Amino acid sequence: MSEQGATGARASETELIARYFAPLATEPSTFQLGDDAAYLRPRAGCDLVVTKDMLVAGVHFFPDDPPGAIAKKALRVNLSDLAAKGARPLGYLIGLGLTGDWTEAWLQAFSNGLAQDQETYGITLLGGDTVSSPERLTLSITAFGTVPEGRMVRRGGARAGDLICVTGTIGDAALGLQLRLDAGLTTAVRLTGDQAAFLKNRYLLPQPRCRLASVLGQHASAGMDISDGLVGDLAKMAAVSHVRIDIDIDKVPLSDAAKAACAARPDLLRTALTGGDDYELAIACAPASLSSFVEAGKKAGVAVSVIGSASEGSGLGLAGARGDLADWADRGSFSHF
Amino acid sequence: MSEQGATGARASETELIARYFAPLATEPSTFQLGDDAAYLRPRAGCDLVVTKDMLVAGVHFFPDDPPGAIAKKALRVNLSDLAAKGARPLGYLIGLGLTGDWTEAWLQAFSNGLAQDQETYGITLLGGDTVSSPERLTLSITAFGTVPEGRMVRRGGARAGDLICVTGTIGDAALGLQLRLDAGLTTAVRLTGDQAAFLKNRYLLPQPRCRLASVLGQHASAGMDISDGLVGDLAKMAAVSHVRIDIDIDKVPLSDAAKAACAARPDLLRTALTGGDDYELAIACAPASLSSFVEAGKKAGVAVSVIGSASEGSGLGLAGARGDLADWADRGSFSHF
Incomplete structure (x- = not known):
């Protein structure tokens, strides 16, 4: 519904993805986020472990937390699930519901937080979606890891x-x-x-x-x-x-x-x-x-x-x-x- | 933040998942949603195609749309991405941000919509997360499909x-x-x-x-x-x-x-x-x-x-x-x- 799609003079969704998220998608299989999907090819003999945690401002974090910390928390709660399953982290998809008052500085700091944790945990961004979430910043991360076949810890x-x-x-x-x-x-x-x-x-x-x-x-x-x-x-x-x-x-x-x-x-x-x-x-x-x-x-x-x-x-x-x-x-x- | 976690006399998150979503998780690898994660084992010679679309009430659908139709739309916009990539759909994760006024009837109809489309498209629920989204119903779906290795349509x-x-x-x-x-x-x-x-x-x-x-x-x-x-x-x-x-x-x-x-x-x-x-x-x-x-x-x-x-x-x-x-x-x- 386009009345809520206005982003004024700031970056369009395409520009926003190109500027803040495409640099995080380091695997060729993500096509620098310029496609509808990415593909994954787990090593032979491995299972892919998938987990998804959603975080809502004011429910799971404070809206005025540093953007880099919000990014890292969203990622890390998912990596924690992977660790508990014995899985080695591989990558993640991010769904980002942004309120209308986002700024380039906020998004840059958020993206920097993701970049730092990608380095720390050896993972890459695989894709995602950016939408308008009028009242609250909402984050949905799907994380992927690998375990030897049949060995996910239950x-x-x-x-x-x-x-x-x-x-x-x-x-x-x-x-x-x-x-x-x-x-x-x-x-x-x-x-x-x-x-x-x-x-x-x-x-x-x-x-x-x-x-x-x-x-x-x-x-x-x-x-x-x-x-x-x-x-x-x-x-x-x-x-x-x-x-x-x-x-x-x-x-x-x-x-x-x-x-x-x-x-x-x-x-x-x-x-x-x-x-x-x-x-x-x-x-x-x-x-x-x-x-x-x-x-x-x-x-x-x-x-x-x-x-x-x-x-x-x-x-x-x-x-x-x-x-x-x-x-x-x-x-x-x-x-x- | 627990003040927003109150669900009154209705089902707890665990009960809600058991009642409306566990029956949709038909693969053994999902442990009926009773685990932190699920695993996937794509057939040998196949790549896994992953895509994620997020939908927000009042932005991507009308809040008073029939719940089964909202569920189907959220699923189908992701299946559409898979089709465009030449991928055969396999399953999905759902992130569900529910407003405080959800009812059991609404959730049952929503879940029925998912069940019908699982049948139509031959897919299964693999996992997800349910959170409080105080103002707007928010849905985040990650869908998985398979293509022969190296054959994702770009x-x-x-x-x-x-x-x-x-x-x-x-x-x-x-x-x-x-x-x-x-x-x-x-x-x-x-x-x-x-x-x-x-x-x-x-x-x-x-x-x-x-x-x-x-x-x-x-x-x-x-x-x-x-x-x-x-x-x-x-x-x-x-x-x-x-x-x-x-x-x-x-x-x-x-x-x-x-x-x-x-x-x-x-x-x-x-x-x-x-x-x-x-x-x-x-x-x-x-x-x-x-x-x-x-x-x-x-x-x-x-x-x-x-x-x-x-x-x-x-x-x-x-x-x-x-x-x-x-x-x-x-x-x-x-x-x-």
């Missing part, structure tokens, strides 16, 4: 006897979001400026654990990324794996900043463990495989912590001295929806 | 001496959109109720020419789908193919309804030929291949019409007695952006 593969591990620290992003939503909270929980900045940055910029993907592919019974809150996500893993998972809350790794916040306000522990946006990995593995994960984590500079185990049965059990555990498991997880 | 392959052909009739959807935007227009141009309904339906429900995909793969020098207006799209084909394309406006196939509208209001011819949303195919082919396209079209019940030719040079030339041709080519095409 969410539903946890077995009785497996250990349940997580990467990094849990809850930082959820606490960082609370700090952004509640301007008085930093002072109320007596965080240092560095601690507050650390937590906010964990919300702003996920760190997908791509460097652990190959060890997951070799040694994990099950994997998923923790995006909707540790408690709810492990409940999902238990359900689709047809096992019971028990976790010891006291073993869940917290950053110093998160520990400080939870010490000052113990109710924040629930926020940390159910809040979402961690983009760490939850892994089920046989006890004999644990050392492979710990070693790979050391190489990648990421702690791998055992927080529980799987057994015959169903559901998620929570134990530990920290906090009031009543009804956590029933509460379900944070939902972006 | 937009940039037109050669001097090629004929330029189109499928079906041009301009119906653009006129149908005008009829919807301007309630008095049907009477003003003296269309019958059937004619008006035909044009409106051509806007509502594209007919991707998937049945011509294989003949494109075998015989087309270049192909693209006509989504942004015939004139602008052929200008793009000429540019990326490094040829000049001349078309005879009088040879552009119009439906009886479009002819009637343009007879009553000659300026509507420009709307028809620059307006967009045709989702017909533009094909460049050697003259010796024309009969293959005409034959394949007959089998599929779709006319294939020669409207011009390609030659050495650059740009798009328009000729013909119909209408005032001044500055059409410069006007560029309709933009959804």
Whole structure:
């Protein structure tokens, strides 16, 4: 409907793609985005892993976040899914719904953010679509990765006897979001400026654990990324794996900043463990495989912590001295929806 | 940001996916959508063709269109891209940004629309994401198809001496959109109720020419789908193919309804030929291949019409007695952006 198509004196869609996105499409099979589609030819003996996450301004990020950080978050939440599946990232498509007030500077910074992460993660832009989204910036990324044939790590593969591990620290992003939503909270929980900045940055910029993907592919019974809150996500893993998972809350790794916040306000522990946006990995593995994960984590500079185990049965059990555990498991997880 | 995540007493995201979308994911490799990702294993000797189109309520469709038709349009505009690339459709991912007022009935009808088109086009849902999009329903589909290795039909392959052909009739959807935007227009141009309904339906429900995909793969020098207006799209084909394309406006196939509208209001011819949303195919082919396209079209019940030719040079030339041709080519095409 053309009345919403006006872009004034700025770049047309074609110019915009040529200027900000075509330089990101480095593979010949993308025809520099000058075609209706691109093609992919996975190496023989590989499966292509596909995932899609959509992000909406004011729902998944703040509209005034730096454009490069928005770009990176949109990309990284998808790369996190690939890492959890044991997949090596390959490329992505981007759907970009722009509000009418976009500027060339904003788009340049957004495109620079994509370019930096393409370099970091060894991926290329494969194509996409740019449309008008009158009220809110909306991003839809489809990411592609590869795994050896038949070796995609599943969410539903946890077995009785497996250990349940997580990467990094849990809850930082959820606490960082609370700090952004509640301007008085930093002072109320007596965080240092560095601690507050650390937590906010964990919300702003996920760190997908791509460097652990190959060890997951070799040694994990099950994997998923923790995006909707540790408690709810492990409940999902238990359900689709047809096992019971028990976790010891006291073993869940917290950053110093998160520990400080939870010490000052113990109710924040629930926020940390159910809040979402961690983009760490939850892994089920046989006890004999644990050392492979710990070693790979050391190489990648990421702690791998055992927080529980799987057994015959169903559901998620929570134990530990920290906090009031009543009804956590029933509460379900944070939902972006 | 959880304040926008409330869904009241309705289905949670997990329930919503289980109820309306998991039944559409018929391949084992999708794990009934109970995983972070799905995998694809193209047949040996095949390339995977990927395309992504995003649709926003009030920009690409009317928010009060029947939900099944919205679903089908979102899917079909992507299938149209695959057809233009000579690709056989395989499956799709869907990103669904739902406004807060969605109902179970709406979602059921939307899901039914997808199911019907999955049957029609022989495809399956592979995965996706559901998020809150507070103001506008937003759909982002990534579609996958296959072509024999190295055989994706390109937009940039037109050669001097090629004929330029189109499928079906041009301009119906653009006129149908005008009829919807301007309630008095049907009477003003003296269309019958059937004619008006035909044009409106051509806007509502594209007919991707998937049945011509294989003949494109075998015989087309270049192909693209006509989504942004015939004139602008052929200008793009000429540019990326490094040829000049001349078309005879009088040879552009119009439906009886479009002819009637343009007879009553000659300026509507420009709307028809620059307006967009045709989702017909533009094909460049050697003259010796024309009969293959005409034959394949007959089998599929779709006319294939020669409207011009390609030659050495650059740009798009328009000729013909119909209408005032001044500055059409410069006007560029309709933009959804």
